[in-house]
């Protein structure tokens with residue numbers, strides 16, 4: 544059941560180029576032509592495939608390689624839509640799929656057509672290998688390509704969950720949302736997203752006396768709001784470690800090149816309160832680490848004022864509040880109220896995110912990813928990961944599917960930052976690595 548990876552290298556590149564050449568910028572998406580391409584590729588290989596049309600020119604593709612049913616299915620999920628481009632800032636045609644200097648360029652090369660190509664290749668290769676060996680898997684492998692992820696997923700995973708939950712019946716899923724990061728010293732870690740923060744919108748409003756701007760008033764609502772925001776800028780939510788973040792830092796410490804951060808990671812997971820606090824203090828200086836060890840509060844919008852000569856009676860700021868799993872939003876708001884300590888300032892929940900359970904970082908799927916990684920490159924550390932971003936995996940986890948986020952293409956930070964940016968590209972050898980990783984992991988969990 545092991546394909547000749549050298550001989551499929553060209554096909555993988557061609558498939559990704561073909562996917563990129565469909566302009567699926569969302570809005571409007573227009574994923575249907577790409578969906579037809581997938582349908583043709585899958586059915587051409589004899590794979591059972593369904594094409595669903597949730598709205599005009601939108602689509603979902605569900606393909607299935609049947610196992611013997613002794614274990615529950617595993618889903619390979621990717622979205623077909625991409626975010627927009629500012630063409631003037633690209634050195635290549637963003638929808639051309641050009642190969643240059645060892646990279647494949649194009650909008651979606653990383654997010655998420657690279658994974659879509661790897662998933663597609665996994666299906667095609669599994670089908671070919673099963674045929675060649677007259678083999679049978681123990682669980683169904685279900686390929687799902689969705690629309691509309693970049694605009695909230697109402698016509699994508701949201702629609703599937705609502706209209707076709709039966710198609711999502713599975714024990715495990717692989718989706719986007721992780722990282723395969725090359726760090727200093729050429730060390731690499733593969734972060735498997737097993738849980739995510741929950742995103743909420745909270746309005747903090749200040750009130751005061753209204754009046755003519757010609758007569759300055761004490762208690763001007765704008766000053767009151769500014770004071771409240773100043774206090775919130777120094778407010779820190781309490782340190783909170785979950786199983787996932789503990790696993791993340793303890794395994795990352797084993798390969799982390801920078802000595803003081805490595806010690807801080809060891810301290811953080813030591814279980815000794817004083818060491819934990821000191822480790823947290825050091826790691827908190829790095830924004831991305833700070834964001835995974837406590838709830839986060841980011842002011843994102845200001846509302847208020849009507850004229851340049853009128854003192855408004857009320858003004859407000861919108862906060863994007865991201866809570867860790869199991870951390871109630873209302874408790875976080877109570878702490879913010881306490882920090883602000885001003886009766887003229889009130890907090891109101893505008894949008895409350897929905898909690899999703901974490902996926903088990905010791906499951907057969909997680910182990911299959913670890914084994915597959917070891918088989919390809921034993922030097923790579925596999926770490927569980929809690930993402931600060933929100934993905935479709937939360938919807939699957941709420942259905943009881945243990946979903947894991949991977950971005951199976953080894954990249955340094957600067958290439959990864961091209962995601963949603965200019966000159967998005969994937970290194971060709973990473974594309975090959977990622978395809979192989981998905982295939983090997985799925986084969987292991989389904990055999």
Ligand SMILES: [Zn+2]
Nearest residue numbers: 654655692719
């Ligand atoms: Zn994406």
